[in-house]
Amino acid sequence: MAVRKRLSPEESRSHALAAARALLIEAGPQAVTLKAVAARIGRTHANLLHHFGSASGLQKALAEHLARAVCETIREAVHASRAGLGSAREVVDLAFDAFDREGAGALTSWMLLTGNEDALDPIIGTIHDLVDELAAGEAEAPGCEQRIHRDTLMLVLMALGDALIGSALAKSLGLPRDAARERATALLEASLAAREAA
Incomplete structure (x- = not known):
């Protein structure tokens, strides 16, 4: 035995x-x-x-665990990008992979469908803390913090949407599978360029 x-x-x-x-x-x-x-x-x-x-307690703990792991990876990619060692596409890929391959998108939708919305608090809180940390590392340019918040909102919503219906929607529109990632990268690059010009 x-x-x-x-x-x-x-x-x-x-x-x-x-x-x-x-x-x-x-x-x-x-x-x-x-x-x-x-x-x-x-x-x-x-x-x-x-x-x-309870089962919802497990879901909440899993959401927090996923959020911490994902945000730590994104934090490292953003710092590398700022140091000239990475790219906006790498940050986009990490966010999209977190919601798709790592299951955060499926878990988010499941929690919403089962009425366990408060289990999303750790995900939202962890992302918010990461954004505040990254904004604090930026120059004090006017509107910089708002741009970072808007970029984060755009990136998370696009990654979540892509995880849930991206494959089917891209196929039905005759677009490549990574079309949403390409669009998110272009938007993030434009925002970063505007930040540098300010």
């Missing part, structure tokens, strides 16, 4: 969130249940209830 390794509460939560993220990417948000996550990590349903309180 195999002996289960005793995990600290932090390790247990971390393993559960990694399993939840894998389930989200593999099978969609409806697959992220306490029972499925417990089975994936060899724990009990009661153990996960202890850590998350």
